[in-house]
Amino acid sequence: MNKQRAQEIAASPVMANVTFNGAPIYIQNVDENNETARIYPLAEPEKEQQVSLSNLTEQ
Template sequence: MNTQRAQEIAASPIMENVTFEGTPIYIQHVDGNTGMARIYPLNQPENEQTVPVGNLIEH
């Protein structure tokens, strides 16, 4: 996924189907300067992590 699309998804009120390493995730924030996204698995909101936007897959 590219940074611009990840930012659009993060800003949208509509829940998109996005995964990280096969796990459905929610994108909290995208840093356009670093290309990193703050995410968490839908079933584990306490498990926040920062990952490269390029590793996110939109289905």
């Protein structure tokens, strides 16, 4: 996923269909400098993690 789209999704009040390793996730914020995103799986909000934007897929 490109940086601009990830930022749009993170800022939007509308939930986007984004996955990480096949699991639906929520993007909390985007780190432009490192091209990473702070995410968590929708089913497990306590499992926050920092991942590369290249590992995120919009369905």
